[in-house]
Amino acid sequence: MFATRINRLTSSLVRDILAAASLPGIISFAGGLPASEALFKADQNVLSQLPDDIWQYGQTEGEPALRQQVALRAKAMGIDCTAAQVLIVNGSQQGIDLVSKLMVSEGTRILTESPTYLAALQVFRLFGGEFVGTQQDEQGILPEALAGCDARLAYLVPTFQNPTGRCYSKERRQALAEAFDRHSMLVFEDDPYRDLAFDSPAPEPIVSQLNKALWVYQGSFSKTLAPGLRLGYLIMHPELMLPLTRLKQAADLHSNRLSQAIVAQVLADGSLDRHVSRILPLYRQKRDFMHACLQRHLADKAHWEKPVGGLFFWLTLHAQQDTMLLMRTALAAGLAIMPGAAFDPVPQPSATLRLNFSHASMAQIEQGVCLLAKLLD
Amino acid sequence: MFATRINRLTSSLVRDILAAASLPGIISFAGGLPASEALFKADQNVLSQLPDDIWQYGQTEGEPALRQQVALRAKAMGIDCTAAQVLIVNGSQQGIDLVSKLMVSEGTRILTESPTYLAALQVFRLFGGEFVGTQQDEQGILPEALAGCDARLAYLVPTFQNPTGRCYSKERRQALAEAFDRHSMLVFEDDPYRDLAFDSPAPEPIVSQLNKALWVYQGSFSKTLAPGLRLGYLIMHPELMLPLTRLKQAADLHSNRLSQAIVAQVLADGSLDRHVSRILPLYRQKRDFMHACLQRHLADKAHWEKPVGGLFFWLTLHAQQDTMLLMRTALAAGLAIMPGAAFDPVPQPSATLRLNFSHASMAQIEQGVCLLAKLLD
Known part of the structure; x- marks a missing residue:
C-alpha cells in the first residue's frame, strides 16, 4: 500500500517516551529540551522591527x-x-x-x-x-x-x-x-x-x-x-x-x-552572544549539580564522564542490565530516561543510558537521580 | 556520487524564470505570488498576544x-x-x-x-x-x-x-x-x-x-x-x-x-474571513482587467476561459507556436510568462501559457499583455 520506506520508519518507542515525558508529574531526563528559563523570547522591541x-x-x-x-x-x-x-x-x-x-x-x-x-x-x-x-x-x-x-x-x-x-x-x-x-x-x-x-x-x-x-x-x-x-x-x-x-x-x-x-x-x-553568556552559567550549574547527585547516589552503580559541553550525561551501568527494560520501569515510577540502544546504529541490548540535565529543575534533578538509584537497587 | 534521485531533480528552468521575473524592470506574469497589497501582515496587536x-x-x-x-x-x-x-x-x-x-x-x-x-x-x-x-x-x-x-x-x-x-x-x-x-x-x-x-x-x-x-x-x-x-x-x-x-x-x-x-x-x-472579503474585490478587479486587456489585444491570437477563481489565466495560442521559445523572447523583452510545457506530466512542445494576474499592478497588466501581443505578431 505505502512506499517500502514506510516499513523502515522507526517504531514509536522514542515518540512514546517523549510523549510520556511531557505528562504532568513525570520528571524528564529523556528529551533534549532547553530549560524554559534559557529560551530566547523575542520581545516587542524585536517584533516591532x-x-x-x-x-x-x-x-x-x-x-x-x-x-x-x-x-x-x-x-x-x-x-x-x-x-x-x-x-x-x-x-x-x-x-x-x-x-x-x-x-x-x-x-x-x-x-x-x-x-x-x-x-x-x-x-x-x-x-x-x-x-x-x-x-x-x-x-x-x-x-x-x-x-x-x-x-x-x-x-x-x-x-x-x-x-x-x-x-x-x-x-x-x-x-x-x-x-x-x-x-x-x-x-x-x-x-x-x-x-x-x-x-x-x-x-x-x-x-x-x-x-x-x-x-x-x-x-x-x-x-x-x-x-x-x-x-x-x-x-x-x-x-x-x-x-x-x-x-x-x-x-x-x-x-x-x-x-x-x-x-x-x-x-x-x-543579542545571541549576550544570550549565550547568560545561559551558560545556568547550564554549567545544572551540569555540576547533576554530576554531584550522580556521584552521591550512583557512583557504585555506573560510570560516566562529566560532559564539557552540550546537554547530556552518558552513563554505563556496572551491571549488565538492559536499559530498555529500566526505561519502562522508570517511566512507571515517574521518571523518563533514554535507553542507550536508541542511539545505536545497530540496536542491541545495552547497559547505557542518556540523561538530559538542561530541562529539569534542580529539585527534579535531585529527585530523579535518587529515584534512578532506588530503581537500580 | 549523489543518490540517483538527484538526476531527476528538474532542470532549473522554472527557477531561472522566477529569478529573472524578480529582477527590476521585468513585468512578471510568471509566478503565483499574491499581490503585495493583499498580504496579511500581522500587526503589533497580533504579535503582542x-x-x-x-x-x-x-x-x-x-x-x-x-x-x-x-x-x-x-x-x-x-x-x-x-x-x-x-x-x-x-x-x-x-x-x-x-x-x-x-x-x-x-x-x-x-x-x-x-x-x-x-x-x-x-x-x-x-x-x-x-x-x-x-x-x-x-x-x-x-x-x-x-x-x-x-x-x-x-x-x-x-x-x-x-x-x-x-x-x-x-x-x-x-x-x-x-x-x-x-x-x-x-x-x-x-x-x-x-x-x-x-x-x-x-x-x-x-x-x-x-x-x-x-x-x-x-x-x-x-x-x-x-x-x-x-x-x-x-x-x-x-x-x-x-x-x-x-x-x-x-x-x-x-x-x-x-x-x-x-x-x-x-x-x-x-480576521481570516475579514481579510479574504477585503482581497476578493481586488483580485476580481485584476482578473476582469486582465481579461479585458486580453480581449483587446489577443482575441485573434489565442483563446482562454475567464477564470472563476484562483490566480491564473490559461491561454492556448491559435498558431502552433512553442511557448518555451516565446518565454525566452518575452523575457528578453522584459516580460516573464510560464510556458505550458512546464505543467505537463510528460513535457512536450505546447502552444499554451499561464499568466498570473494577482501580482502585477494594473498598469503592468496592460503593458505586459500589449507586449505579449506584439511579440506574437
Missing part, C-alpha cells in the same frame, strides 16, 4: 541578511566560506532530511559514530541507508577506520556529542580531516552544541580542515536561542549548493521568514 | 488551537473530520513532500490532471513517480479514466486549478468520488485556491464524498493570508495520521510555532 516584506514568498536559500550573519560567524570559527554557501533550514532535522535526499538511497553505506544522534539514524534508515561498523576510542572515530571503508557519507557530531557529550581533540580532527581528504568521503558535520561549552571553547570544526573532500556543516539556533523558531543552517562545499537548494525548494520552498528576520536581527545586534 | 510557550519545542502534529480551528473550517466546507486528523505543515509544498514519502517510490504510478501544478510534478518525479495518461474534458478527469488504471495515488487540484483555473462541477466530484471508492485509489486533493472564488462558492471537496478510499486533503494559508508564514495543513483519513506524523517528525520535528500562533489567533477572531 520585523521588515515589512517578510509576508511574501522569500528566497529558497534564506534571507540574505541572515545568510551573511551566519557566514561571518562561521568564518570566526574557522570555516572559510561566504554567504553564497549558506542554506537556511528549519532546524537541524531538516538539514538531515535534505542531506539524506542528496546522498542516501537503498543500501547507501554511512559511517557514523556509535552511539549517535537517534533522529539522524531514523532519517538515514528511512531513505534506506545502512551503517558501517567502525573503530572508535573515547575521542571518537579513528582515522584508520576509513581505510577500506565503503561508506559514501560520514555523519559526525564531533563537538559535545549527543548522546555521549564527547568532544574530539584538535589533533584527532586534523587527522580525520586528512583521512577524509585521502578517501574523498563526503563529511556531514552536525554541530548544534558548539556554543554550549562549559569549560573551554571547542576546537575548530573538522570541515574547516578539509582540502579535497566535499562537506556539509550544520548549525542550529534551537539550543542557543529557541527551538520554536525552527531555524538552523547548512554551510557547504560550493559544489553542493545547487542540488541542496533545489531539494530545499522541493521540500517547502523556503524557511519561515518571521523566524529568519528575528534571528538575523538577534545576530546582527549581538 | 503570542503565547509565552511558543519558543520551546512543539508538537509534531501542530498547535492544538490551530488544529482545532482548521478542523472547524473543514467541517464547514463538508469534510467530516476532527482535529485529530489535522497535521500542520510548512505550506503546501511540504504536504506534497510528505505524501510523496508516504506513497511514491521508483516507478510508482500517479494519476494527475494534465497540465497540473508543476512543483507537485517535481516532487513526485524526485521520488521516482511516473505519470499515467488520463482521459479529461474541460471539467477535469473523467471517472471512466480510473477503469484499468494502475495508479496507486491520484493527485488532483479540482478547485480553480493551477494552471488552468478550472473548477470541477458538483456532479463530476460526486462521480469521481464513487469511482475512487470503487477502485480504492488514494486521493490527494490539493486545494489552496478555494477561498479565492470570484463568482460563486466552490462545490464541496471530492474527499468529503468518499466512503471507502483513503484520502488526504490539503489547504494553505499562503494565498489567503501570507506565503511568508509558510503554513498549510493536511487533513486525512485516520489511518494515515500515524505514518504522516512520523514523516513530518523526520522532516523537521514540527512547523514554526510563531506562524502557527499567529494563524490560530487570526482564525479564531475572524
Whole structure:
C-alpha cells in the first residue's frame, strides 16, 4: 500500500517516551529540551522591527541578511566560506532530511559514530541507508577506520556529542580531516552544541580542515536561542549548493521568514552572544549539580564522564542490565530516561543510558537521580 | 556520487524564470505570488498576544488551537473530520513532500490532471513517480479514466486549478468520488485556491464524498493570508495520521510555532474571513482587467476561459507556436510568462501559457499583455 520506506520508519518507542515525558508529574531526563528559563523570547522591541516584506514568498536559500550573519560567524570559527554557501533550514532535522535526499538511497553505506544522534539514524534508515561498523576510542572515530571503508557519507557530531557529550581533540580532527581528504568521503558535520561549552571553547570544526573532500556543516539556533523558531543552517562545499537548494525548494520552498528576520536581527545586534553568556552559567550549574547527585547516589552503580559541553550525561551501568527494560520501569515510577540502544546504529541490548540535565529543575534533578538509584537497587 | 534521485531533480528552468521575473524592470506574469497589497501582515496587536510557550519545542502534529480551528473550517466546507486528523505543515509544498514519502517510490504510478501544478510534478518525479495518461474534458478527469488504471495515488487540484483555473462541477466530484471508492485509489486533493472564488462558492471537496478510499486533503494559508508564514495543513483519513506524523517528525520535528500562533489567533477572531472579503474585490478587479486587456489585444491570437477563481489565466495560442521559445523572447523583452510545457506530466512542445494576474499592478497588466501581443505578431 505505502512506499517500502514506510516499513523502515522507526517504531514509536522514542515518540512514546517523549510523549510520556511531557505528562504532568513525570520528571524528564529523556528529551533534549532547553530549560524554559534559557529560551530566547523575542520581545516587542524585536517584533516591532520585523521588515515589512517578510509576508511574501522569500528566497529558497534564506534571507540574505541572515545568510551573511551566519557566514561571518562561521568564518570566526574557522570555516572559510561566504554567504553564497549558506542554506537556511528549519532546524537541524531538516538539514538531515535534505542531506539524506542528496546522498542516501537503498543500501547507501554511512559511517557514523556509535552511539549517535537517534533522529539522524531514523532519517538515514528511512531513505534506506545502512551503517558501517567502525573503530572508535573515547575521542571518537579513528582515522584508520576509513581505510577500506565503503561508506559514501560520514555523519559526525564531533563537538559535545549527543548522546555521549564527547568532544574530539584538535589533533584527532586534523587527522580525520586528512583521512577524509585521502578517501574523498563526503563529511556531514552536525554541530548544534558548539556554543554550549562549559569549560573551554571547542576546537575548530573538522570541515574547516578539509582540502579535497566535499562537506556539509550544520548549525542550529534551537539550543542557543529557541527551538520554536525552527531555524538552523547548512554551510557547504560550493559544489553542493545547487542540488541542496533545489531539494530545499522541493521540500517547502523556503524557511519561515518571521523566524529568519528575528534571528538575523538577534545576530546582527549581538543579542545571541549576550544570550549565550547568560545561559551558560545556568547550564554549567545544572551540569555540576547533576554530576554531584550522580556521584552521591550512583557512583557504585555506573560510570560516566562529566560532559564539557552540550546537554547530556552518558552513563554505563556496572551491571549488565538492559536499559530498555529500566526505561519502562522508570517511566512507571515517574521518571523518563533514554535507553542507550536508541542511539545505536545497530540496536542491541545495552547497559547505557542518556540523561538530559538542561530541562529539569534542580529539585527534579535531585529527585530523579535518587529515584534512578532506588530503581537500580 | 549523489543518490540517483538527484538526476531527476528538474532542470532549473522554472527557477531561472522566477529569478529573472524578480529582477527590476521585468513585468512578471510568471509566478503565483499574491499581490503585495493583499498580504496579511500581522500587526503589533497580533504579535503582542503570542503565547509565552511558543519558543520551546512543539508538537509534531501542530498547535492544538490551530488544529482545532482548521478542523472547524473543514467541517464547514463538508469534510467530516476532527482535529485529530489535522497535521500542520510548512505550506503546501511540504504536504506534497510528505505524501510523496508516504506513497511514491521508483516507478510508482500517479494519476494527475494534465497540465497540473508543476512543483507537485517535481516532487513526485524526485521520488521516482511516473505519470499515467488520463482521459479529461474541460471539467477535469473523467471517472471512466480510473477503469484499468494502475495508479496507486491520484493527485488532483479540482478547485480553480493551477494552471488552468478550472473548477470541477458538483456532479463530476460526486462521480469521481464513487469511482475512487470503487477502485480504492488514494486521493490527494490539493486545494489552496478555494477561498479565492470570484463568482460563486466552490462545490464541496471530492474527499468529503468518499466512503471507502483513503484520502488526504490539503489547504494553505499562503494565498489567503501570507506565503511568508509558510503554513498549510493536511487533513486525512485516520489511518494515515500515524505514518504522516512520523514523516513530518523526520522532516523537521514540527512547523514554526510563531506562524502557527499567529494563524490560530487570526482564525479564531475572524480576521481570516475579514481579510479574504477585503482581497476578493481586488483580485476580481485584476482578473476582469486582465481579461479585458486580453480581449483587446489577443482575441485573434489565442483563446482562454475567464477564470472563476484562483490566480491564473490559461491561454492556448491559435498558431502552433512553442511557448518555451516565446518565454525566452518575452523575457528578453522584459516580460516573464510560464510556458505550458512546464505543467505537463510528460513535457512536450505546447502552444499554451499561464499568466498570473494577482501580482502585477494594473498598469503592468496592460503593458505586459500589449507586449505579449506584439511579440506574437
